[in-house]
Amino acid sequence: MRHRPSSWVLFVLFSAIIESSLSSDPVQQLVRSVALDLRILGERILARIPIPNLDSSPISFQNDPNGVVVDTLTNLLDMCPVCLDIEKTPFFGTWHVIFWNRNFLLNTVSDIVQLIDKLVKNAPVSNGKSFAELFESPPVVICPQITFLDASDSTRLEVSLNADGEAKSIVGKMRRAEDNSLVWKIGPSLSTSMCVTYTNMMQSPAESDVLILAQIDSIPKCENFLVLAKNHSLQSNVAIVDYLERQRANSGLNPMLEVSCPRQ
Numbered sequence: 001m002r003h004r005p006s007s008w009v010l011f012v013l014f015s016a017i018i019e020s021s022l023s024s025d026p027v028q029q030l031v032r033s034v035a036l037d038l039r040i041l042g043e044r045i046l047a048r049i050p051i052p053n054l055d056s057s058p059i060s061f062q063n064d065p066n067g068v069v070v071d072t073l074t075n076l077l078d079m080c081p082v083c084l085d086i087e088k089t090p091f092f093g094t095w096h097v098i099f100w101n102r103n104f105l106l107n108t109v110s111d112i113v114q115l116i117d118k119l120v121k122n123a124p125v126s127n128g129k130s131f132a133e134l135f136e137s138p139p140v141v142i143c144p145q146i147t148f149l150d151a152s153d154s155t156r157l158e159v160s161l162n163a164d165g166e167a168k169s170i171v172g173k174m175r176r177a178e179d180n181s182l183v184w185k186i187g188p189s190l191s192t193s194m195c196v197t198y199t200n201m202m203q204s205p206a207e208s209d210v211l212i213l214a215q216i217d218s219i220p221k222c223e224n225f226l227v228l229a230k231n232h233s234l235q236s237n238v239a240i241v242d243y244l245e246r247q248r249a250n251s252g253l254n255p256m257l258e259v260s261c262p263r264q
Contacts, residue, residue, distance in 0.1 A: 080214060080222040081247065082178040083195040090201050092151040095211065096261065097144040099227035099244075103254045104215065106138050108192060108224070112159055113139045115187045116168045125188050139163035143261035146228060148174065157184065181216055193217040194226070198243050210240060214247075225249045225256065 098111075114133060118125050144161035153176040160169035172186030180196045198212035208231035214222035225247065227240060250256040 080195060080216050081197045083216075084195060084197060084199065085180050086199055086201070090199070090209065090211075091148040091155075093230070094145055094147040095228035095230060097146065097226065097259050098229050099225070099240075099256050099258055101190070101224040101226075101249065101254050102257055103218075104224040104226060105257065109141060109144070109161075110136070110138050111190055112170065112186060113161075113163045113168060115142075115190055119170070119187065127144065127189055137220050140165075141259070144259060159186065182213070195222070197225075197247070198240075199221075200239065210237070212240070212243065222247070223254055 059206040066158055114136070115125065117123075140163065143160045144159070146221045147158040147160070149156040150157065155174050156171055157174045158171045161168070162168070171187055172190075173182055175183045175185075177183055177193075180195070182196070183191065183192060185191050193216045196211055196214040197214045198210070200210045208229045210230075213226040213228065215224040215226070216222055218224055225244060227244075244250060244256060
């Protein structure tokens with residue numbers, strides 16, 4: 001007479017088989033390993049794919065010096081005030097950034113910081129952005145300054161700032177165009193055009209010399225403003241605030257941000 005195995009024995013054997021197949025099956029291990037390797041490889045490939053850096057938000061610095069690709073759309077969305085024809089001498093010296101738009105920080109300033117980091121590490125500088133660079137968190141910036149080294153129509157400028165706790169700086173060139181716009185070229189790949197739209201340097205007395213620049217090569221034009229002052233402790237000025245409100249510079253999607261610089 002043959003004895004059937006007890007239910008408990010069958011359960012133990014079945015559990016052992018299932019556990020063995022789930023934990024040590026070579027096919028499943030191979031599939032998991034291949035899937036993991038493919039995921040890692042895919043992430044590395046995506047991180048290295050260059051993204052074209054057009055003259056538009058979310059990328060403000062452009063690598064198309066002629067602006068051919070976006071010229072038509074840019075002109076249709078032209079909302080810029082007229083560039084002021086001011087004397088070139090007042091540009092000379094160091095200016096403190098006291099306000100800028102959020103998109104200017106996310107795009108232009110991030111481009112500058114990334115370029116500085118690449119040059120410091122002697123890393124290659126490309127004409128585009130990778131996915132990793134495109135979605136990189138913006139730096140925490142304090143005490144940014146822009147120095148115009150002389151008073152000529154074609155001069156050098158230095159951008160210096162503290163980004164994520166590290167002091168950084170880079171020297172570029174500025175050229176005044178025929179329409180009074182200011183073309184900034186920084187490093188081998190970065191370029192942007194600015195326009196002086198407001199100044200109080202012709203007024204007397206003034207708490208501090210102030211320049212307001214609009215970025216004219218963004219889409220739409222002049223959505224980003226940059227407020228510069230000789231005195232970094234300048235408080236909110238009624239005339240400046242009124243001007244920025246008239247230009248609708250402080251929008252919900254692209255607010256005007258006050259730039260901090262703790263006193264030493």
